[in-house]
Amino acid sequence: MRFTMRVNRAAIALQLIAGVVAVIVPVAAQENASGDPLPSWSNGAAKRAVLDFVRDVTDKSGAKFVPAEERIAAIDHDGTLMAEWPLHVDAIQMAFARHRVKELAKKNPVWEYEQPFKAILDNDNKELERRLRDTFNVLSLARETHGAMTVDEFSATVQKFLASAKQSKFDVPYNQVIYTPMLELIALLHANQFKVFIVTGGGADFVREFSEKVYGIPREHVIGSSPEYEFRRTPTGGDLVRKSNIASFNENDTKAENIQLHIGRRPILVAGNSNSDVAMMELAAGGKKPVLNLLLRHDDAEREFAYDQGAEKALEFAQSRGWQIVSMRSDFNVVFPFRKK
Amino acid sequence: MRFTMRVNRAAIALQLIAGVVAVIVPVAAQENASGDPLPSWSNGAAKRAVLDFVRDVTDKSGAKFVPAEERIAAIDHDGTLMAEWPLHVDAIQMAFARHRVKELAKKNPVWEYEQPFKAILDNDNKELERRLRDTFNVLSLARETHGAMTVDEFSATVQKFLASAKQSKFDVPYNQVIYTPMLELIALLHANQFKVFIVTGGGADFVREFSEKVYGIPREHVIGSSPEYEFRRTPTGGDLVRKSNIASFNENDTKAENIQLHIGRRPILVAGNSNSDVAMMELAAGGKKPVLNLLLRHDDAEREFAYDQGAEKALEFAQSRGWQIVSMRSDFNVVFPFRKK
Numbered sequence: 126m127r128f129t130m131r132v133n134r135a136a137i138a139l140q141l142i143a144g145v146v147a148v149i150v151p152v153a154a155q156e157n158a159s160g161d162p163l164p165s166w167s168n169g170a171a172k173r174a175v176l177d178f179v180r181d182v183t184d185k186s187g188a189k190f191v192p193a194e195e196r197i198a199a200i201d202h203d204g205t206l207m208a209e210w211p212l213h214v215d216a217i218q219m220a221f222a223r224h225r226v227k228e229l230a231k232k233n234p235v236w237e238y239e240q241p242f243k244a245i246l247d248n249d250n251k252e253l254e255r256r257l258r259d260t261f262n263v264l265s266l267a268r269e270t271h272g273a274m275t276v277d278e279f280s281a282t283v284q285k286f287l288a289s290a291k292q293s294k295f296d297v298p299y300n301q302v303i304y305t306p307m308l309e310l311i312a313l314l315h316a317n318q319f320k321v322f323i324v325t326g327g328g329a330d331f332v333r334e335f336s337e338k339v340y341g342i343p344r345e346h347v348i349g350s351s352p353e354y355e356f357r358r359t360p361t362g363g364d365l366v367r368k369s370n371i372a373s374f375n376e377n378d379t380k381a382e383n384i385q386l387h388i389g390r391r392p393i394l395v396a397g398n399s400n401s402d403v404a405m406m407e408l409a410a411g412g413k414k415p416v417l418n419l420l421l422r423h424d425d426a427e428r429e430f431a432y433d434q435g436a437e438k439a440l441e442f443a444q445s446r447g448w449q450i451v452s453m454r455s456d457f458n459v460v461f462p463f464r465k466k
Numbered sequence: 467m468r469f470t471m472r473v474n475r476a477a478i479a480l481q482l483i484a485g486v487v488a489v490i491v492p493v494a495a496q497e498n499a500s501g502d503p504l505p506s507w508s509n510g511a512a513k514r515a516v517l518d519f520v521r522d523v524t525d526k527s528g529a530k531f532v533p534a535e536e537r538i539a540a541i542d543h544d545g546t547l548m549a550e551w552p553l554h555v556d557a558i559q560m561a562f563a564r565h566r567v568k569e570l571a572k573k574n575p576v577w578e579y580e581q582p583f584k585a586i587l588d589n590d591n592k593e594l595e596r597r598l599r600d601t602f603n604v605l606s607l608a609r610e611t612h613g614a615m616t617v618d619e620f621s622a623t624v625q626k627f628l629a630s631a632k633q634s635k636f637d638v639p640y641n642q643v644i645y646t647p648m649l650e651l652i653a654l655l656h657a658n659q660f661k662v663f664i665v666t667g668g669g670a671d672f673v674r675e676f677s678e679k680v681y682g683i684p685r686e687h688v689i690g691s692s693p694e695y696e697f698r699r700t701p702t703g704g705d706l707v708r709k710s711n712i713a714s715f716n717e718n719d720t721k722a723e724n725i726q727l728h729i730g731r732r733p734i735l736v737a738g739n740s741n742s743d744v745a746m747m748e749l750a751a752g753g754k755k756p757v758l759n760l761l762l763r764h765d766d767a768e769r770e771f772a773y774d775q776g777a778e779k780a781l782e783f784a785q786s787r788g789w790q791i792v793s794m795r796s797d798f799n800v801v802f803p804f805r806k807k
Contacts, residue, residue, distance in 0.1 A: 197686075276730075320684075330726075343661075344729065344731055345538075345661065345729040345730060354726050355719075355723065356719040361751060361752065362748050362750075362752025362753070363749050365722060381706060382695040382697055382706065385695050386692055389617075389688065390686070408703065408704050408705075408706070410704075411700060
């Protein structure tokens with residue numbers, strides 16, 4: 126089968142240089158014995174759409190061929206690669222912010238009386254959710270927990286958090302609440318010379334702390350929200366400081382705009398799960414090349430969560446424009462690495 | 467020789483996938499018959515420093531080994547990869563701006579009286595240089611010639627310019643005033659699994675129009691000055707518009723800050739030619755890994771130009787901190803592709 130051959134050919138090439146570039150080999154290159162590159166996807170329209178698309182754009186003799194340098198994939202993070210629900214409690218960066226507030230509380234005694242910090246210190250998730258509907262509080266939380274340190278200090282702080290953090294519903298580390306079928310998708314795209322970018326509303330520097338290890342996606346392929354940086358000279362060199370103010374909130378239209386800033390090309394494959402990903406999908410659809418837009422729907426209360434909140438517009442667009450909906454319940458036969466199904 | 471083997475091993479791997487990823491094979495992979503990956507570099511301290519550095523950071527058993535994913539190279543564009551002198555006439559993006567002013571003059575009759583447009587229409591380079599010392603005039607020129615169009619329209623406009631533009635002193639297309647030894651450096655770095663970024667004060671979208679073809683550096687590895695972008699919906703998709711205002715002027719400290727925004731790592735190799743590149747070199751030097759900072763000095767009035775203007779601080783830093791100066795006169799035995807020496 127032509128498709129499988131192409132995967133193997135690239136795999137051979139990658140093995141030859143594997144000692145040196147091990148990191149670019151996808152973490153989960155789990156083509157199984159039968160040669161199926163997406164074993165955790167159920168046979169159905171979504172899997173078929175992915176396989177057909179990858180076959181079409183890599184078929185040099187076909188009408189839908191896209192040269193390798195133009196095979197750009199843009200994939201959202203929270204809710205698309207990793208469980209994010211409930212947003213104000215267990216989305217990974219919110220867990221980090223809560224962890225930081227508790228860590229820094231002694232130095233900030235006023236937080237006992239000040240929102241949204243008080244809600245976090247009181248473990249009052251309902252109040253926290255209510256408070257974070259106000260963007261001012263979100264910014265204030267981000268500023269106090271993510272800023273005013275060098276990028277090296279931030280990196281160490283995030284690594285320390287990751288070493289012990291657990292997603293509370295499933296009680297497992299966050300690298301166990303990523304979606305196995307999406308890892309397979311990334312591996313399939315890498316094997317077919319796609320350049321895969323994470324385009325996230327989360328902080329770029331935050332997601333970079335695990336993108337290579339968990340997804341096989343290098344730091345420079347993470348586009349996210351970012352603070353202003355400030356270069357500070359030292360007697361022998363210099364460091365970069367993350368300032369407290371946010372320079373770019375990478376949500377909605379900003380995702381499309383930052384794709385231009387960082388990549389300079391329209392993506393041909395976009396995967397997302399919320400309204401915030403619609404602009405990326407529109408950007409892809411506005412080009413002249415073949416496009417696959419994938420919208421992951423959280424409809425699996427048993428194995429993950431069932432919620433359409435925040436995805437209403439995305440679902441409407443997917444239906445009216447023929448974007449591919451991926452149902453977690455029907456299209457994934459495995460969800461997480463820590464469970465066999 | 468270990469070094470050469472590594473080049474060939476990667477070359478084989480690349481050939482296997484060449485049909486698909488031809489574009490990532492460096493344009494000038496000119497290892498010559500003797501196995502020298504830098505045949506256009508004269509034997510001397512600069513060439514030795516490059517070869518030693520690449521050998522050291524790729525030697526897995528050595529103390530200076532750097533894993534492939536951390537091998538980030540940041541290379542300035544104008545004056546480091548391509549001739550830029552005299553700045554206000556022949557630097558490629560200035561040639562583009564002049565071309566655009568002439569193209570748009572009929573629609574803007576007021577330019578006959580308004581600077582810096584008048585100087586351009588009068589072909590008065592001395593007056594133009596004087597006017598462009600005022601940043602307001604630089605911004606005004608950039609705004610009128612680069613903005614208020616979609617990124618696709620901008621791409622077509624630049625391509626049209628490139629098809630006929632010539633550097634005026636040498637009377638050759640701009641892809642002939644790139645430095646052959648620097649192409650060899652890029653090829654050597656690629657063959658040793660470096661990720662090579664162009665970090666330029668020029669416009670990112672502008673340089674992207676030739677970076678892949680001329681240097682083998684993909685669009686997403688170009689970090690430069692950028693306008694604000696605006697996503698505009700259409701009935702079936704969406705487009706990105708380059709607004710008239712400039713969001714980031716990628717010079718000096720901003721180069722270091724944008725390296726964090728786009729790459730999220732300190733570079734270990736920096737090449738530049740002016741004061742504007744010093745912050746990148748300081749950033750590299752501030753890390754814990756082995757570092758090679760290269761400062762290209764324009765001291766060759768015969769084959770290119772001799773000027774230290776704008777590089778005074780860089781030369782001072784290079785000497786006091788032991789950064790490697792690359793003398794065009796002594797270290798390059800070939801300068802341009804259109805001449806044999």
